[in-house]
Amino acid sequence: MTTQVIQDQLVLSIWEQAQYTADLCIKCNICTSHCPVHRVTDLFPGPKFVGPQAQRFRSPREISVDNSLDYCSGCGVCTMVCPHGVKVMEMNAKARARLYQRKPIPLRNRLLGRSELLGMLGSPFAPLANALFTNGMIRWLTEQVLGIHRYAPMPLFSWETFRGWYKGVHCESGQRLQSNKKVVYFHGCSTNYYEPWVGKAAVAVLEHNGFEVIVPKQVCCGLPMLSNAEFGAARKNAYQNIRSLVRYAREGYKIVGTSTSCTLSLKSDYRHILDIDTTEARLVAQQTYDICEFLLELAEAGELKTDFQPLDITLPYHSPCQLKAHNMGLPAIDLLEMIPGVKVNHIQADCCGIAGTYGYKKEKYQIAMEVGKPLFDQIKASRSLVAVCDSETCRWQIAHATGARMFHPVELLAQAYGLIDLNI
Amino acid sequence: MKQDDLKPYHTIIIGTGLAGLTTACLLAGANKKVLLVAQGAGALLLASGAIDVLGYHPADSREPVHNPAQKLPDFLAERPEHPFCLVGPEQIRAGLEAFLSLVKGRLDYQGSLERNWLLPGPAGVGHPTCLAPVSLANGDLNTRGRMLVIGFDELRDFYPALISQNLNEQKLGVQVAALTIDAPWPIAGKMNVTPIELARAFEQPEFRQQVVKAVKSASRGYGRVGFPAVLGLERHAEVMADLQRGLGKVVFEVSTLPPSVPGRRLFDALQSVFLAAGGRLLIGSKVVDGVIENGRVQQIRLETASRLKPVVAENYVLATGGIFGGGIQTDGEGKVWEPIFDLPVIAEADRHQWFEPKFLSAGDQPIANYGVKVNRQLNPVDESGMPLAKNLFVTGATLAGSNWIVGRTGDGVALATAATVVATIVDRISRAA
Numbered sequence: 001m002t003t004q005v006i007q008d009q010l011v012l013s014i015w016e017q018a019q020y021t022a023d024l025c026i027k028c029n030i031c032t033s034h035c036p037v038h039r040v041t042d043l044f045p046g047p048k049f050v051g052p053q054a055q056r057f058r059s060p061r062e063i064s065v066d067n068s069l070d071y072c073s074g075c076g077v078c079t080m081v082c083p084h085g086v087k088v089m090e091m092n093a094k095a096r097a098r099l100y101q102r103k104p105i106p107l108r109n110r111l112l113g114r115s116e117l118l119g120m121l122g123s124p125f126a127p128l129a130n131a132l133f134t135n136g137m138i139r140w141l142t143e144q145v146l147g148i149h150r151y152a153p154m155p156l157f158s159w160e161t162f163r164g165w166y167k168g169v170h171c172e173s174g175q176r177l178q179s180n181k182k183v184v185y186f187h188g189c190s191t192n193y194y195e196p197w198v199g200k201a202a203v204a205v206l207e208h209n210g211f212e213v214i215v216p217k218q219v220c221c222g223l224p225m226l227s228n229a230e231f232g233a234a235r236k237n238a239y240q241n242i243r244s245l246v247r248y249a250r251e252g253y254k255i256v257g258t259s260t261s262c263t264l265s266l267k268s269d270y271r272h273i274l275d276i277d278t279t280e281a282r283l284v285a286q287q288t289y290d291i292c293e294f295l296l297e298l299a300e301a302g303e304l305k306t307d308f309q310p311l312d313i314t315l316p317y318h319s320p321c322q323l324k325a326h327n328m329g330l331p332a333i334d335l336l337e338m339i340p341g342v343k344v345n346h347i348q349a350d351c352c353g354i355a356g357t358y359g360y361k362k363e364k365y366q367i368a369m370e371v372g373k374p375l376f377d378q379i380k381a382s383r384s385l386v387a388v389c390d391s392e393t394c395r396w397q398i399a400h401a402t403g404a405r406m407f408h409p410v411e412l413l414a415q416a417y418g419l420i421d422l423n424i
Numbered sequence: 425m426k427q428d429d430l431k432p433y434h435t436i437i438i439g440t441g442l443a444g445l446t447t448a449c450l451l452a453g454a455n456k457k458v459l460l461v462a463q464g465a466g467a468l469l470l471a472s473g474a475i476d477v478l479g480y481h482p483a484d485s486r487e488p489v490h491n492p493a494q495k496l497p498d499f500l501a502e503r504p505e506h507p508f509c510l511v512g513p514e515q516i517r518a519g520l521e522a523f524l525s526l527v528k529g530r531l532d533y534q535g536s537l538e539r540n541w542l543l544p545g546p547a548g549v550g551h552p553t554c555l556a557p558v559s560l561a562n563g564d565l566n567t568r569g570r571m572l573v574i575g576f577d578e579l580r581d582f583y584p585a586l587i588s589q590n591l592n593e594q595k596l597g598v599q600v601a602a603l604t605i606d607a608p609w610p611i612a613g614k615m616n617v618t619p620i621e622l623a624r625a626f627e628q629p630e631f632r633q634q635v636v637k638a639v640k641s642a643s644r645g646y647g648r649v650g651f652p653a654v655l656g657l658e659r660h661a662e663v664m665a666d667l668q669r670g671l672g673k674v675v676f677e678v679s680t681l682p683p684s685v686p687g688r689r690l691f692d693a694l695q696s697v698f699l700a701a702g703g704r705l706l707i708g709s710k711v712v713d714g715v716i717e718n719g720r721v722q723q724i725r726l727e728t729a730s731r732l733k734p735v736v737a738e739n740y741v742l743a744t745g746g747i748f749g750g751g752i753q754t755d756g757e758g759k760v761w762e763p764i765f766d767l768p769v770i771a772e773a774d775r776h777q778w779f780e781p782k783f784l785s786a787g788d789q790p791i792a793n794y795g796v797k798v799n800r801q802l803n804p805v806d807e808s809g810m811p812l813a814k815n816l817f818v819t820g821a822t823l824a825g826s827n828w829i830v831g832r833t834g835d836g837v838a839l840a841t842a843a844t845v846v847a848t849i850v851d852r853i854s855r856a857a
Contacts, residue, residue: 030469033620033683045616080708083464083749267730285730327709328728329459348699 015094015275018087025052025086031078036350037071040370044071047078050095051088058095069096071364073355073371074227075321093226093273100229108147112357113228116220119193122157130156149365153354153400155194155392162187162196166215170203177207183294184214184248186241186266188221188259190392198392201414202258202291208417209298209305214253217244221265226273227356238270238281246280249287256294258408260323260391261356263290267326290323292390292409296331299338308416312341313424315412316382318375318398320391321351332390332409339416345382349375352389354397369401376401386424388412433459433704433737435849436724438711438764439751440466442475443820443838444743445694446519449526450846452701459735460698461706461726465691467749472679473653473686474543475523475533475555475839477516479832484786488552490566492836493537505770505793505825507837510800511844518847519839520555530693532558532661542566544573544600544650544678546582548590551679552832557686559655559664562648563676568597569647573678574639575604578617581681582652603642608634622654623685626663636670643671653677653685660689714740714765716813724764739815739849742767742796743842746821746828752795754778760794762822767796767804767812770824788830795824801848802841817845 012020025048032038032046044050050069069092078088111118122129132138139150170176183206191199203213218241222234245255245266257263266288270276289297298304319330333344352372353359359368379387379402387404389395395406407422414420434456437448445468448460478492481499489495496516500509508516517537527533535541535555542550542565550565563571575584584602591600606612611625625631643649649667655677656663667675677686699705712732714724721740725732742764744751753763758778760771771794772778778791796804796818803811804818819841821828828834 028470029618029620029683030465032618033469033688034465038621039624042610042614046618049616081465083462083466085463085710085750264729267728288730324708326729327706327726328733329704329706329709346699348696 013275014271014277015090015273018090018272019055019094021086022052022055022091024084026084027053028084031082031086031088034077034081034350036075036077036353036371037073037367041071041367043367044068047072047088047092051078051091052086054095055091058098067099069099071367072096073351073353073358073364073368075351075355076325077321077350080324087272090272097229097231105229106147108361109228109357110230111146112148112360113225113230113233114220115189115193115224119157119161119189123159123161123193126157126159143362147362148360149362151400152360152365153396154360155190155396158194158196160196162192162199163215165196165200166203177210177212179210179212181211182214182253183211184216184245184253184255186218186221186245186255186257186259186262186288187215188257188262191258195392197420198258198408198411201408201411201420202256204414204419205295205410205417206256208419209295209303214248216248221259221262222274223261223265223269224357226265226269227358231274235274235276238265238274238276241266242270242276242278242280242284245284249283253287254294255284255288256291257288258291258390258410260290260320260326261393263288264322264325290326290328290331290390292331292335293326293328295413296335299335305417306338308339309418310340311412311416313386314343314345314382314384316345316347316379316384316387316404318347318349318352318379318387318389318394320389320394321355323390332388336388336409336412339412342412342416344388345384347375347378347382349378351375352394352397352401354393356393359397368397372397372401379404433457433735435459435739435741436461436735436737437741437743438462438724439743439745439749439820440464440468440691440695440707441743441745441749441820441838442466442468442471442835443842444741445691445698446523446526446839446842447741447743447819447845448703449694449697449701450522450842451849452698452703453526454846454850458698458703459706459737460703461709461711463708463710463750465707467745468687468691469684470682471684471687471835472543472551472553472560473557473684473690474541474551474553474560474679475520475535475835476552476832477520477537477554477836479540479552481831483788483830486786488542488550489540491538492540492554499831503825503831506833507823507826507841508833510798510802511840515844515847516836516840519836519841519843522843522846523555523839526697527690527693530697531689534558534561542596544587544591546587546652546679546681548587550591550594550596554836557689559660559675559677560653560679560686561676562674563650563678565591565596565598570599570601570645571648571650571676572601572603572643572646573650575602575652576607576611576617576622577604578607578611578614579619579622579652579654579680580617582678587678601646603639605635605638608638618683619652619654619680619685620657620683620688622652623657626654626656627659629666632663632666632670636667640671643673646673648674648676650676650678652680654680655685657685657689657692711764714816716765716816719811719814721765721813721816739817740813741845742816742818742822743820744822746795746826747791749821751822754791762796765804765813765816767818768806769794770797788827792827792829793825795826796822797824802845817848819845
């Protein structure tokens, strides 16, 4: 039987295809040599060892994984640099989920995986919750009891949620733009509960460009649960989001997001890691855009408004791992440099270390800080008081490590359009 | 608004090996808007970091070439299908010069087309090569005398005893001794140490001091001291200087098995030259196909996280490598093809003709010559020799006849074809203007 005939007879799921890429590995260790975690700690032996190498010893029934897998941060640099097409990160994410099939998932990880629940609980009591979470004693206690590192960059809850603002203030005040050009906004948990100003800036920029912004029903994208090995719970959220978003996708509307990890989940992780390869999932993936990607495509088509006020500033920019995994380039750089006077200083560093919830964990905080050190050093050396990054947890980590004021690129666009004042 | 930012790309280069990176750096340096896209980090991390131009001739000769410039006419006459013949010897020189100017100030490469280095390899075989970073060139076997090669117990696949015995048996005029030591903390006792990890350890002054301490007395009586090529990454120059001062000897590096530290230094250096010149780099995105219409490439499509993204440029450079790099694909049926544009490939359709009966034959393995057929401008051509796309250029190991095993011409082909493409593109534009 020829290879082609065999291939034709096998219908491989998207995950099975990823799994079999282990056979493409030539053990060159290019992934290991680029792995930001392996660079700073021996606790993680590197993506090749726990990925394609160990994969050979894993059968569907037999769980063969070792605890070092837990130290993979899931940043995905391995998959990105592999010249042979091995899906290393995807393999490791799956294997980590298997690891926790044979041992209980710690309460700490379950909590960190539930950013939405935390937001729902914390936001209505924001002043109190923030006072608690910034209290040294409480943080010390949280570290002792739960294992969340006392210095990890916890965001502050926002009293006003993004959805609350959108429904209450924006829609009811009659300011909301209605137009034939429509776009769907996936805000994610961080914008809703912690940084509603990012969502407001996104809405302002989109409306300034003549788009009616639809904010549909949505739940946490599921990535925090996925990266804490709760695939079941992550899948539940994924299906809910797909169900809510697919009707807009069918209308041909684009779904834009300001969180690179949420949009990556919609675009790729639902299919490649959670194994949800339905027609609906593919349609939602096809229609999902990072907001800078969306705006740059508008600009390339000559449809983006360019009434920018000059902004004389050099902006250190960190491209987050979750953005690089979109494999589309770095649209924020081109977009920001359209603003007269703006120069982007693209910092050459792998990863800030936080990797979603990784750097919050007591045993991983120091690793995360070491991983991000080259990035922090360069931002400090730039002497800039502000810096830009598309991903929220990276912004919190960088702000924590450098003291820089961190912005999402869309905030700077809103500022240049004269829609908000960032006071920079 | 600055119109420049949204101009389409002047050139898109596919592949981050030596050919792709060099082409990208040269064009970005000429103020062209360039996108460099690759499925992963290119083959430099698997290569020695030295630049081979012509190492052996004739193909089955065991005698390394001493003077590539002198041997080249012979080589060109015997292998008319080799890419060197298409671009001509002056482009080989242009490629080497361009390369040296790119790395200048970042990495200290030395050598010339008139004289090959003969560098000790990890199996104790001499590696004839044209340009080498000074750390490798210091191990040149053409220079006689006594040398000591150090290994670390923690670094697998690097055996000083093997290296010294093989080199001594070849009676090259060097006397080589071997010493394996335990690496100091924090490497001590580790099992799976890669060269990159050791290189990072060498960037710590305390680590180097401990190494010097462990080696110093044993190195007495030897003119040169060799280490596996792990002497630092970003701080390589500092590591070298420090070790030479500490030991009071000339220090050299011996290539290791991958991942290659000198290859990584070169990859990082060229990448930063490219980015500093304003180039756009996209690693991790596979180019799935390209459209050729009316004698021109109209667009290529990238595989992004959820959809194919068309990208447009005036020119396109294919630097995707050969069979090993994925630029040329094969299957069990005997099909050989170029996966992005499906360009005509010179290859045997009968799979039994792909290989010599002897696996380690000193002559050609036919399959190593398979690649895309091009004209002198390096445009792909059809069977009759007519160019298929005048804005598409093929470089390096993707080219038919660019056998990188026989003759060891791979890096020379990469640089010479990169220089040719840049000259053609830039020249065409200046003529049009």
